[in-house]
Amino acid sequence: MKMLAKRYKYFLALIVINIVVYVLYPSVGQKSMNITWNNTVEMLSVIPPIFVLLGLLDVWVQRETMIKLMGEKSGIVGILIAFFLGSAAAGPLYAAFPIAGVLLHKGSKFSNVLIFIGAWSTTKIPMLLFEGSAMGLNFMLTRFVIDIHGIMVIAYVTEKLLNEKEKQYIYDQAGNVVA
Amino acid sequence: MRLEALIIADTDIYKKADEVETGLEQNLCAEKLRYFRKECMNMFAIMMYIVAFCLLILSFIKDRKKTLLAMKKAWKSFENILPQFLAIIVIIGIMLAILSPEVISGLIGEKSGWLGMLMAALVGSITLIPGFVAFPLTAALLKNGAGIMQIAVFISTLMMVGIVSIPLEIKYFGKKAALLRNSLAFVFSFIAAIAIGVVLR
Structure with missing residues (x-):
């Protein structure tokens, strides 16, 4: 019980903040609770x-293959x-990080994992369709073409700026988080 | 003097009426878009379910033990990250309640130039708005006269830079890599916005 409370301390603190907001500004508090509830349902x-695929990936795809x-x-x-x-x-993007952890754990190149994160954040197909309908096809296509390059540049520069020790630490960390 | 004041009051009323009208229009438009998005996202979510389910069955037929292990790992990874997920979701809730579309419009809608871009980038980096809320908002902002570069930098930072989710990112990538990725993405968002501004001018 104590451990559970410790693990969820930030979540609990935020709930308390939300309640305080609700008491002080009922309309804002109500709204934030509604949004939180909707997002929770959406997340679930x-x-x-995503996690079923993560588990299957971890069990079936061998390190050598990856x-x-x-x-x-x-x-x-x-x-x-x-x-x-x-x-x-x-x-959502935050769901991509656990998968990135498995990819690292299985021996993917760090820049490739960063490309995966970049693609998840900006070139997701349902998102692009939605963007095209709201902002116009030209806006969507222009951003798509520019972003593909940007994602790769960001991935390579980030990897280049890390030294071997830092990278090794990331790979070790990925092992800890997954296993 | 009096006449001037009257004229100003008069135009104010027109402005108000205009605002109400475009507000209604936006609502209708947003409603339509939201519906479209829902269909779109649902389709993809359902596809993910189908793919996951098929692979799960296949895995189960091939090797029961391994499948059980996979499920255990899936649950463990989820449970492992759940506290952060929940915290992020509550932060998003509070943030979106305070930074309502109206407030965001006020912050990035009218200011133009570099200051407007910087403001748009900062708002985009801090907030974590799902696309189905963000795109109708940006479309409406654009219609109401916000600059395309400000909108582009807002969209880019919104997607690529996540200050709220940085603790989670650090857990997987370490401090240096997470901060590097986010700062590079922040800078890149300006480049992308300028390029979009040039192409779509």
């Missing part, structure tokens, strides 16, 4: 398959797989 409806597909020497294939995995997903 979108997230189960290294071949997305590892240090995977080249263009690794990049394309990273883009595809990120773009075909549905779900």
Whole structure:
């Protein structure tokens, strides 16, 4: 019980803040509770398959296979797989990090994992369709073309600026979080 | 002097009426878009369910033990991250209640130039608005005269820079990589916005 409270301390503190807001500004508090509830329902409806796929990926795809597909020497294939995995997903960005953890754990190249995160955040297909309908096709296409390059540049620069020790730490950390 | 004041009051009334009208229009438009988005997202979510379910069955036929292990891992990873997920969702709730579409419009709608862009980028970095709320908002802002570069930088930072989810990102990528990725994405958002501004001018 005590451990549970400790693990959820930020969540509990935020709930308290929300209640305080509700007491002081009922309309804002009410609204935030509504939004939180809607988002929770949305999260719970979108997230189960993501984690099922994560579990299956972890159990069935061998480290050697993953290294071949997305590892240090995977080249263009690794990049394309990273883009595809990120773009075909549905779900909020914060759901992408656990999957990124498994990809790292299995030996994917760090820049490929960053490309996966970049694709998940900006080139998700349902999001692009929605953007096209709201902002116009030209806006969507222009941003899409620019973002593909940006995602790759960000991934490579981030990886280049990390030294071996820092990268090793990230890979070790991924092992801890997953297993 | 008096006449002037009257004229000003008069135009104010027209402005108000205009605002109400565009507000209604926006609501209708947003409603339509929201519906469209729901269909779209639902389709993808359902596809994810189908793919996950099929693979799960396949896995179960091939190896029961491994499948059970996979489910255990799935649950463990989820449970492991649930406190952060819940915290993020509550923060988003409080934030969206305070930073309502109206407030965001006020912050980035009218200011133009570099200051407007910086403001848009900051709001985009701090907030974590799902696309189905963000796009109708940005479409409406654009219609009401906000600059395309301000809107573009807002959308880019909204998607790529996540200050709220940084603690979670640090857990997986470490402090340096997470901060680097987010700052690079922040800078890149300006480049993307300028490019969009040039192309769509």
